Amino acid sequence: APFLPSAIEALRRDERFMRAALAMGRRGLGNTWPNPAVGCVIVRRVGDADVVVGRGWTQPGGRPHAETQALAEAGPLAKGATAYVTLEPCSHYGRTGPCADALARAGVGRVVGALRDPDPRVGGRGFDMLRRYGLEVTEGVLADEAFQAHIGHITRVTFGRPAVTAKIAVSSDGKLAGPGGRQVKITGPDASARVHLMRAQSDAIAVGIGTVLADDPMLNVRLPGMAAQSPLRIVFDSNLRIPLTSKLVRTARETPLWVIARADAPVEPEGALVAAGVEVMRIGCAAVPATAAPSLDLGEALRLLGTRGITRLMVEAGPHLAAALIEQDLIEEFVQFSSPEPIGEGVMALTPELLAKIDAQLPNLAARMAGHDTMIVQRRS
Ligand code: AOF
Numbered sequence: 373a374p375f376l377p378s379a380i381e382a383l384r385r386d387e388r389f390m391r392a393a394l395a396m397g398r399r400g401l402g403n404t405w406p407n408p409a410v411g412c413v414i415v416r417r418v419g420d421a422d423v424v425v426g427r428g429w430t431q432p433g434g435r436p437h438a439e440t441q442a443l444a445e446a447g448p449l450a451k452g453a454t455a456y457v458t459l460e461p462c463s464h465y466g467r468t469g470p471c472a473d474a475l476a477r478a479g480v481g482r483v484v485g486a487l488r489d490p491d492p493r494v495g496g497r498g499f500d501m502l503r504r505y506g507l508e509v510t511e512g513v514l515a516d517e518a519f520q521a522h523i524g525h526i527t528r529v530t531f532g533r534p535a536v537t538a539k540i541a542v543s544s545d546g547k548l549a550g551p552g553g554r555q556v557k558i559t560g561p562d563a564s565a566r567v568h569l570m571r572a573q574s575d576a577i578a579v580g581i582g583t584v585l586a587d588d589p590m591l592n593v594r595l596p597g598m599a600a601q602s603p604l605r606i607v608f609d610s611n612l613r614i615p616l617t618s619k620l621v622r623t624a625r626e627t628p629l630w631v632i633a634r635a636d637a638p639v640e641p642e643g644a645l646v647a648a649g650v651e652v653m654r655i656g657c658a659a660v661p662a663t664a665a666p667s668l669d670l671g672e673a674l675r676l677l678g679t680r681g682i683t684r685l686m687v688e689a690g691p692h693l694a695a696a697l698i699e700q701d702l703i704e705e706f707v708q709f710s711s712p713e714p715i716g717e718g719v720m721a722l723t724p725e726l727l728a729k730i731d732a733q734l735p736n737l738a739a740r741m742a743g744h745d746t747m748i749v750q751r752r753s
Pocket residue numbers: 406407408409410411429430434435436437438439459460461462465466467471489491494
């Protein structure tokens with residue numbers, strides 16, 4: 373093996389275990405909201421080997437926290453060990469005491485954290501508390517990866533709205549649908565599996581009313597063994613046009629359905645929707661965009677979802693919703709599945725002007741294959 377100065381070796385070791393903590397945290401994505409999905413591993417030096425003695429991740433609903441879980445698994449072996457956490461341990465009193473206290477009480481000697489928690493209840497106080505208790509603290513290990521992992525939490529506590537992942541599927545000739553908006557199968561099974569995984573890792577999944585009327589989607593997770601991971605469904609429906617016979621409304625008792633309408637939408641449909649188990653929410657009207665139909669103020673709709681605790685919102689956008697989100701710069705992640713087959717006559721996905729806006733807003737681009745289809749992911753830089 374090549375000679376490595378010990379400082380670099382130590383950094384590599386920290387990154388290796390932080391990567392393991394990030395993998396633990398991913399298990400909670402989509403089901404810890406309003407809390408972030410944090411991961412934690414506790415590592416002990418035994419002879420000249422590093423041994424993982426505890427692993428934890430934020431539990432469904434947001435509690436217990438990752439550290440509590442990992443400490444419980446480590447038991448007395450936590451004494452003198454190093455804890456790797458993907459987000460700063462909390463310093464506030466929730467249903468239990470602060471994680472910073474729990475780590476110190478268990479005798480952990482060193483804490484490696486990826487990222488400060490921007491939650492105003494924490495905001496650096498967790499790391500400070502640990503230092504005051506005499507623990508060694510290292511911050512910023514794999515901070516970029518942790519930022520991505522916690523983008524939902526960060527966006528919500530910073531801007532009051534969830535982080536939005538917008539997904540579209542386009543044919544090789546740039547079409548989203550067949551003539552008259554008729555649904556055509558664009559991408560293959562590998563891309564579908566990816567989409568279902570993205571759904572499972574989201575807190576909620578949203579579509580516009582146009583998509584409901586055209587496709588009657590179910591928006592659930594259809595991966596083997598993952599049906600229970602189906603996130604709640606949201607429809608942006610300014611005028612309350614969603615049919616009572618739609619699959620979304622008919623399954624509202626099994627998987628929650630929120631419909632967001634304008635304050636001045638007709639009142640008549642609301643009673644039957646509520647009776648079917650749908651939650652109807654009303655918000656103000658859009659002031660700026662001069663589109664043909666009166667639309668929702670999407671910024672306000674997203675802030676409403678933020679107050680309801682949604683941190684990661686996946687939008688399966690049709691052309692109108694995608695355009696409106698892009699125009700208002702409300703997307704953190706834009707995912708395009710692009711098939712090698714043309715559709716021919718059909719509905720164009722996005723104008724070149726909108727695609728240029730996406731490139732400007734989300735310049736950080738990565739591409740990979742999903743079967744025969746290409747998956748292009750764009751993020752902010
Ligand atoms: C941690 N470990 O696993 C998570 C943390 O409502 P509470 O009391 O559960 O606190 C939620 C806040 O705690 C949340 O906003 C975020 O700042 C932090 N989440 N902290 O130490 C965890 N999920």
